[in-house]
Amino acid sequence: MPDLGVDLGNLKLGGPVLAASGTFGYGTDVPLLDRAKVGAIVSKGIFLRPRPGNAPVRIAETPSGMLNAIGLQGPGVEALIRDYCPLWAQWEVPVLVNLNGESADEYGELAARLDGVPGVAGFEINISCPNVEQGGIYFGNDPRAAAEVTAAVRRRTQLPVWVKLTPMVPDIGVIARACVGAGADALCAVNTFVGMAIDLRERRPRLAFKTGGLSGPAIRPLAVHLAHQAARAVSIPVIGIGGIMCAEDALEFLIAGCAAVQVGTATFVDPRAIARVHDGIGEYLERSGLATLAGLPRYLPRD
Amino acid sequence: MPDLGVDLGNLKLGGPVLAASGTFGYGTDVPLLDRAKVGAIVSKGIFLRPRPGNAPVRIAETPSGMLNAIGLQGPGVEALIRDYCPLWAQWEVPVLVNLNGESADEYGELAARLDGVPGVAGFEINISCPNVEQGGIYFGNDPRAAAEVTAAVRRRTQLPVWVKLTPMVPDIGVIARACVGAGADALCAVNTFVGMAIDLRERRPRLAFKTGGLSGPAIRPLAVHLAHQAARAVSIPVIGIGGIMCAEDALEFLIAGCAAVQVGTATFVDPRAIARVHDGIGEYLERSGLATLAGLPRYLPRD
Amino acid sequence: MHELTAEVVSVRQRGEHGFWVTGFAAAEVAESVRAGQFVNILLRPGPLLRRPFSVYTASAEGVVEVIYKPVGEGTELLASLRIGDRASLLGPLGRPFSFDSAWGSVALVSGGLGVAPMPLAARDAKAAGLRVVWVHGARTSGELQSEWSGDELVEATDDGSAGFHGTAVAAVPSGVGAVLACGPNRMLAAVAERWPEAQVAVETYMGCGTGVCLGCAVPKLDGAYDRACKEGPVYRAAEVDWAALPSQLHYAVA
């Protein structure tokens, strides 16, 4: 079996297939899966304080995709530290915490609170949240705001800091470079795309929150493109996310320049998806006569 | 049968279902279809000069979608006037020309050349082209450039001028308002989303052009959201486009605030798609006890 | 929980009203499933997400049946499966009904497709030594079920064309020791008013069925949301904030 290890600089992973935030809970509810094949787990998004989440209906299926508007339901950082970090500290697989806030300060506070807590291997900054101080503009759409929130977290921790990019921007490279400048160790591309589905009987949006984030295979070609653009723009590792259902899908991201991938919606359909993708990548490398994932030729012309 | 007529101000349509640019040729190659049910035809995108288009491979199927990079292959405006406009002049269904250029001037010149030519019922400005003068930045991503090209066309014609919006922007309302300010009569939302697919055998993009535009049902929830955002931002009609395969899909756009819709990729799968969608909208109105499409209650809270 | 590629071993269409019943060879599920639990079925080719179905029957031969009406993409594909076809089943999932022999008797109240968990509920109730009254409601006689189990059947129709003239809830005989209900969320809200302690199986859309997506939120009166697939689908009726639970889901339409 080829060596599927991934070196992300300040974090080494046993495999290139990670569990995406919000699709794996806190890592405690995924049965059947061989955890030795999970490269890392990114926790459900966490805020400082507990949040009830949005009213139902929260999800709607669409062609090859699903919309979700969970509303970052969660117990808040103190409960996370109390209830989950002690478990994580006993696991082999590294767990990163997905950070969310309404101001750069809130992100910084979260990182400070979690830094050094056993079981926390690093942070993934979710910049798809609205910046309440800047009038609800999303952090992820503005290079300055993205850099500010990255820097706020960077200042409070030596652990790996990843920034998860928003897709609905004209040039993802600009945001990517801003995050690198502010000290990010890796970038994750991408989060969900904003979408809407209409209930024809009620003549209103199917989701109570009106809009939701589109995930699943429908977005894969868009996500591959964005991850590729990000990988071309920066020299830190990029982790590809979006619509990966099988090894072939993951390989599209890897060949397009990603160091690793995250699997989200696929876990809903097949709780063993991550292990299946991991194994399939190994088989592809083997068929291709490659001994290591690091040796996979990438398609990554430099800008 | 309910009245499906649509009043777009300076253009009245027999039905709300239009043929999208690039998916209906010049209107001469779609057999089997009952043309009385086509609200209007938007021609394949045209440039001043003939263009050979991109090398193959030009299309790639993806989950519930397809990528295309045709490269605006076309005979140029003079051949269009010579070979197609005389046919259009004899048709009942109005034909609008999809305009493309590399500078605002080129768009203006195209409009000037076509204005008054019998058979040309109006213009749809494709602002998804790169602005060569501004270093390849897309017109559609920049409100100033979008307004400039709209104004350039507006100055040269009294015919209806529609602007077809690009989806990959953080706030489509900003671009929409800019186009209205520059004199657009209607907005079309949206064009394709940029995507990429990788050939695992060759380890390079499947399309010769590398990237392509994603169309089809995969993008529908994103397109409904963007069309809805545009409709909330402006008071001129918005024409919804993206992934419409059946009447239910079209009704999502109509309820979300669109005055009409365009059908693209569905015509590839079913040459009769436009008529089928038209009939299905009529049946829905009938079932709902509505005598006219104009009377359909919309979900359109104002910003 | 198990995930298995299960072969279709039986397909039958029931009653005028077009309920379908499909049986899968799924011994691991059949052995362990309890009333109120569900299986999450993957249809390929088919829609992205699995579709949850209550387990209708589970036999000693290892056959698990689900009952449904073809109303959309998933159920139509399910109805198109023929004997020998295969589908992936994930289950059993969710928290089952619980039974207490101290009740003496129990009323199983079902509306429309809410019959789905009731044959197993009758089985588990009998195993707990309870007397079982099954009260089933439909709009009209043509929509009534012909399959039932238990000690007593009470039928009700909205139009009075058969049995009790009125709702299933109104038709429940007095004196039963406990009430278990399944049906449209609207009907369950009525159950909650009359029997706050009733156990009800609710329906929500589900993303995963295993507890990781938080898509299946059930609003509770204490202001929290929990997961229909994990803490549910069976709830104490008084716990649920019925006004906030969507009542327009598709299963519930029947």
Next chain:
Amino acid sequence: MHELTAEVVSVRQRGEHGFWVTGFAAAEVAESVRAGQFVNILLRPGPLLRRPFSVYTASAEGVVEVIYKPVGEGTELLASLRIGDRASLLGPLGRPFSFDSAWGSVALVSGGLGVAPMPLAARDAKAAGLRVVWVHGARTSGELQSEWSGDELVEATDDGSAGFHGTAVAAVPSGVGAVLACGPNRMLAAVAERWPEAQVAVETYMGCGTGVCLGCAVPKLDGAYDRACKEGPVYRAAEVDWAALPSQLHYAVA
């Protein structure tokens, strides 16, 4: 052109190498189709786009057959269709081979799945009064076809395990009046070198099959692209810019 919901009336699997042949009741197509034309098949549930297939045979009873190998989503679904299932067929599409009785004889040169249009080509050639030599090439004897028509069959294998040792192109007897070819685009390029006037049926990806998407671009030596579905799929070999025509398509792999 017709669009019809056609019933599957026959399914057969051919040869060791796993070619499948599926027959549809499609009288309108069967009556009008000419060699080299194709039908565009819609599979539901299935991938978004139709899949183009050369018409393999067309009978007086109105049955149209296609031949294929299950290599991907579309062909696997096609292979899963059973008698009585239905699929939408659009066709006949594209420009057919043309025949001239002045040729006296014609060689039909096929490689791999390039056999697909040849039975009809033999039929149309005989109708034009031509003597038909079918030259078929495969990698090895196990991949050879067992169905052929015409006056003479020449077989060739790359490994020499049966028939002529070498390519189908090399095996074409001299003196034939014309050459018609179908197979991997690479093979067709070799045909073009030897017989610039040959008619060849090329393969491209197709979006619509009816001429409206411009997805099926065939690069020609004059610098223009035209549409495989409309001006093609049959071309004069010398017209095509073979170096610019992708040779890695899936059909061509066999």
